[in-house]
Amino acid sequence: MAVVDLDSIIDSESQIASFPAIVPRIHKAVDDPRGSMDTVGRIITEDPALSARLLKVANSSFYTSPFPVKSISRALTMIGTKQLKDLVTAIYTVKMCSKYARKQIDMDSFWRHSIACGVAARVIATAKRIMNTERFYLAGLLHDVGHLIIYTKLVKHTEELSKRCNLGKEPVYKLERELLGFDHAEVGGRLLKKWQLPDELVGPVMYHHTPSQAPDFQMETAIIHVAEIVASSMLYSSRIETKVPPLDPAAWDLIGTPLSAVPTILEQVKVQFEDAVKMFS
Amino acid sequence: MAIIRILDAAPGMVLAADAQDMSGRMLLGAGKEITAKHLKTFRTWGVTEIDVQDSAEGEKRAAVDTKADESVTKQAQEHFCQNDLGNPLIAELFNNCIVQMQKQPQKKSSVKPEADKKPARRQLPQSSRGQVSRYGRR
Structure with missing residues (x-):
C-alpha cells in the first residue's frame, strides 16, 4: 500500500530538473561513426567546469599517468570514449543532485558515502577484471539518490522516518517501505529512469538492497550491493543509513571474488576514495 | 609450499x-x-x-590479530547489528572496521578526510599509508 503517490513525485521532479543538453550531445558525438575525438573535445571545452573535472580525473591516481595530463585531447585518450560518456553523465547528475541540498540532509556525509560506494564498486569490478569500470563508479555514486527525493519531497514523513531509523535495529529500506510503501532504492531507480539514464544504471540502483530480485544486470546489482556494505563498514556511512546494511550472501557468491582479495580491495578503496573526494572539492 | x-x-x-x-x-x-x-x-x-x-x-x-579493547568492539558490533557476523565477508569487514576504529577513536565520519592537506597523489608509497603500523609490529 502506497501511502504516498510515488509517480506524481517523480513526475514533478523530472519536470523541474531537465537534463543538461550537453550530455546527449557528447553521447551522440562519441557514438557517431564518422565523428572524431576532436569533435568530442570541442564540445567538452564549451564547458570549462567540465573540462577542469576531466583533467582532474585523468590526473587522478586511478589512471596512473606518469606525467601531468594538461590537454583535453590527452585526457580523452586516457579516459577512453566509453568511460567518457559515463563520466560526463556522472558529473552532470551529481550537479543536478546538489540542488537537493537541504539542511535535513547532511550532504557532506551523503556524498562521502556515495563516493565511497562508487569507488568500492569500481575496485570490486576491477578485481574481477571487468572492463570499463566507470559505470560502476557512477551507479555507486547514484545509488542513494532516492534519499534526496524522500528528504526534500516528503518532509512530513521524514521526522517519523528518522526517529525510527535512529533505533538502528531495522534496515532503513524496510522502514521506508513500512512507512511510505516504497524505499529509497525504488525512488532513485525511478528518477534515473525518468532522466533516461541507461538500464545498467537504473537496475543496480533500484535493487541495491534486494539484489536477488533484480530482473537483469545481476552482476552489476550485486557489486553495488556489496560495495555499499563495504563502504559503510569502512565508516563511510551517511547520516541516513548509519549502520552497515544487511548483506545478501548470494550477491557476494555471485561476484565470486576470493576472500583473500578483500584486504587489498579495502586498501584500494581507501586510496582511491581520497582521490575521488578531491574531485568534488 | x-x-x-x-x-x-x-x-x-x-x-x-x-x-x-x-x-x-x-x-x-x-x-x-x-x-x-x-x-x-x-x-x-x-x-x-x-x-x-x-x-x-x-x-x-x-594470534596477534585483534586484541581490540571492549568499547571499540562494542561500537563495531553496534555498527554491524543488521548483519550476521558469522558470514565470512562480514567477519572480514568487521575486523577491518575494528582496526579502523582504533586508529581514529572519536572521529565519526563527519569531516572530510584530510583531503586538502595531502601532498600530490600518484606517489606509490602513499597507497601503503595507514597500513604502516601493521608492519611496524614485526
Missing part, C-alpha cells in the same frame, strides 16, 4: 612461485627472499596472496 594472504606474509619468507599483481604482471621471481620493501611493493600493486616455501612462518601471525 603454501599460499598465504599478503597480510600474513613477513620478511624472510621465500617465494615458492612468482608473485604477480592483479593483472598478472610479474613482480618477484620464485626462490627470492621477501624483504619488507617487497611487501610494500606487493601491496602497492594489489597482490592479494603469494606462494611461499615454508608455511610455519605464516602461522605466527594469527
